[in-house]
Amino acid sequence: MNISTNVGVWIGAIAALGIYSVLIKDNPFYRLVEHIFVGASAGIAIVTGVQTFKSQAWSPLTGGQWVLIFPMLLGVLLYARYVPQYSYLNRLPLSLMMGAGAGVAMRGAVESQIVGQLTATMVKLTTLDAWIIFLGTLLSLSYFFLTYKLEGGAAWAPRLGRYFMMAAFGAAFGNTVMGRVSAAIGRFQFIFLEWLGM
Amino acid sequence: MFLRKTVPTIIAGVCGVVVVVAYFFEIAPIKDLASHILKWQSVIAVFALGLGGVNIIRLHTKNLQRDPKNFYSLALLVTFVITIVVGLAMGQTSAAYTFIFDYINVPTGSAIFSLLAFYIGTAAYRAFRAKNAEAAILLITGCIVMLGRVPIGAKILPFTAPATDWIMSVLNVGGQRGVMIAGAIGFIAVSLRIIVGLERRAYGGE
Amino acid sequence: MDILEKLQNIDKRVFYLLMALAIAIPTISPLGLGVDVTPAVQRTFDFVASLPDGGRAVIGFDYEPGDEIDLNPQAKAILHQLGAKKIKVVAIASFPAGAMFAEQCLAILEEYGYEYGKDYVNLGHYAGGEATLAAFANNPTAIFAKDWRGNDTSSLPIMQEVKSMKDFTMAMTLNDGPTGGTGTHEWVRQAVMAHNVPLIMGVTGVLAASNETYVQSGQCKGILAGLRAAAEYEQLVNKLAEGTVGMDAQSMAHLLIVIFVVLGNAAMFLSKRAKGGAA
Structure with a gap:
């Protein structure tokens, strides 16, 4: 030691x-x-x-770039929330941030999270894996049909979708355990190796 | 009313629409305007960084006013002030500031997050009971992945390593993709509501 | 309380103690279990290897204390590969602590003869998440007028070569989630979708499952998940370090949790059967 x-x-x-x-x-x-x-x-x-x-x-x-004085003034207005009679002024900078943020996120989400994902699912179904991904996507999506309830013969679709999602959540849990344990490993290495020099 | 409701709604709408249009169409003035909007929001966002600090000071000075013997709030404020003084006076690359980061911030932060290793283990032990089909699927995939992700899994149960790869790249993708697409549709709907002024709560409206 | 019920309700402090031992013992005396390289990590390594030497990479250090044990080793391992290929590196961070971690990890590049400002730069932290990343992608120096060390970025040779995200041959995010910073979805949207720059991800275990869809769809060229991936990458670049050292403890901790889960379930089934038999 x-x-x-x-x-x-x-x-x-x-x-x-x-x-x-x-x-x-x-x-x-x-x-x-x-x-x-x-x-x-x-x-x-x-x-x-x-x-x-x-x-x-x-x-x-x-x-x-003197024009930046305007967003800086807007930035200062964020602190208006601490002055009750003028607190509404913080909505001005927040609305700019939220509007720009929503626009930036929305324009890319359509491509990356919907079109890109659907394109990767709609491939030639020549392998069992491709079929599983295709059916898994379709069935788990059916679970989110919240505007009407799938009943009778169609009720199996969201149920199977739930099974797929449970498998995905199980995988996520296994990985989460890995992440949390490694954080503890880092600290134990610090205590035993770096501090105690064992 | 005008400054409280109308102006923020117009700002959010114009900013959102310009940024979206600039992405899909090659219109030079719109692209120019969009890049200004993004720059402006980045400048405003810098000011938002200070809000957390102000909130902390307000909360803990109130705690100290209520109870001057509140040792925890005092320790927090002292550490907060020392870190700021060292960081600003000596610089972020100084040895003193790096010392605070390396030996106070990182060890304590990591230790706090690593508590979850202990909690997640007991949670798994108590909650992972195969009482129905869904729970059984969750339990089985979770255990296979836990073993398949570490070297000992491949030594004890060799099938867990390839099974984990398959679960991650096939079974998991099927389930996660449905969640991702459904989540994206919801996310886009909320973004649209913000841009057209139906979701004013996002920027403090009602 | 019979033994089966006891097995279903073991005191949590017993588990805590066993967990501490499961991590501590292999940390003090390693078991030497060894790590095999998985296809996911090999794919990531092969992708970086296929890039032309002397290109440019932008790396987002998007994590905070608590996740550095997963992501610092990943960053260091991949920086060894980039260093060997003489790929120039621009680091940015969406969390305040990320810039500090970047500074620590980038030091590796000096082993490969890199010069600060010419071959690599730490631009530091940016506020504003995805919208600022989008602005950075359009014009990097418009967002970072100064680097982390306080230099004017316009005076740095490496930044004179970078006019937009398109000038990078690859992007990477080392990511622990979107709360307070820029998440993996945001990187896919701004690097891959908006500028067609190939992206790889280094993520904590927590984010591995949800991001696997991007790998399968080809929007992400490779993913490194957790300390295990770091250990594998260290093998591939032949620089064994923190990742490899932690794998024995990781093994024992996972095994302990699985044993407890199996024990709890076995006791539940046997208890049910015993009650059924008695009835």
């Missing part, structure tokens, strides 16, 4: 142990570390925000 002499490693390891202590019972040490994390994260977001402000807004403005 070759315990680290790096102060940072000690702080990081003790913080991680503080977080893990909640697995035994909620306790003040856990809550303290949790609050410190939120404080540091918010601080990092602000520092990065200042840098982003310089890069995305201030530098272009001082470089001659």
